[in-house]
Amino acid sequence: MLEYLKTGLVLMAITLVAGFALSLIYELVKEPIAEAELQEKLQAIRTVLKDYATSEPIMNEDKIPSDSESLDRFTWDPEGFVAEAGVIYTSPSIRGAVYSPVYRFELPDNGQVFVLVGESQGYGGPVSIVSSFIVRDGEVILNGIEVIEYAQETPGLGANISYDEVKERFYPVERSGLQAGLKVDKDAGVSPTTDTELMNRRRREEGIIQTSDVMTGATITANAVINALNLMYEFLSEAGVLQ
Numbered sequence: 001m002l003e004y005l006k007t008g009l010v011l012m013a014i015t016l017v018a019g020f021a022l023s024l025i026y027e028l029v030k031e032p033i034a035e036a037e038l039q040e041k042l043q044a045i046r047t048v049l050k051d052y053a054t055s056e057p058i059m060n061e062d063k064i065p066s067d068s069e070s071l072d073r074f075t076w077d078p079e080g081f082v083a084e085a086g087v088i089y090t091s092p093s094i095r096g097a098v099y100s101p102v103y104r105f106e107l108p109d110n111g112q113v114f115v116l117v118g119e120s121q122g123y124g125g126p127v128s129i130v131s132s133f134i135v136r137d138g139e140v141i142l143n144g145i146e147v148i149e150y151a152q153e154t155p156g157l158g159a160n161i162s163y164d165e166v167k168e169r170f171y172p173v174e175r176s177g178l179q180a181g182l183k184v185d186k187d188a189g190v191s192p193t194t195d196t197e198l199m200n201r202r203r204r205e206e207g208i209i210q211t212s213d214v215m216t217g218a219t220i221t222a223n224a225v226i227n228a229l230n231l232m233y234e235f236l237s238e239a240g241v242l243q
Helices: 002-048 068-074 159-161 164-170 175-180 196-206 218-238
Strands: 085-091 097-106 112-121 126-136 139-149
Touching: 002 068, 002 112, 002 126, 002 139, 068 085, 068 159, 068 164, 068 175, 097 218, 112 218, 126 218, 139 164, 139 218, 159 218, 164 218, 175 218
Parallel strands: none
Antiparallel strands: 085 097, 097 112, 112 126, 126 139
């Protein structure tokens, strides 16, 4: 009996020490992790605030946020939406979530840029993206995306979503393509083409994203990005941005 008691006390002491050590380590790394996540987000926002055609910033450099305080100034709170557990929008028809906060930037020509963070389920886990939608003179265009989470996607397949030449397949998309609902070429029933002009027109006007030639066997990951983008567009529509 004493041996059992002794063993129990030893195990309890080990558990307490381990728990204390873990909590101490967490406190030590919590702030650096948060800072790293903030810098990743700021870099992604800077990326999607570049013009898709010229790669130049679409707004004055000094207006682009560089820290949490300057970023908070662009937080947009649409009427009728309340964030719960960090999620501001979900849909019964599209798998995924749009996260709070959403950001709105004013352009020099009276246009606006909405920057959103969203995710959908990929092959191995969530795929998270940051995207920008430019709204100007009653028109909207998907201007750019940046993938910020894809760690559980298969190397050489779904993980290729991080490559610039793959991400660039998803934008720009005009209003007609967004309204039609983005879809990969395989799901749209069209054959991949080497005609760049045709591929770009399909994307811009019809919302058909050609990925089968650059992400062979990784349709699930590509569709995760598609779902997140479709969800973002639906959210902006529901929020009254797109009249």
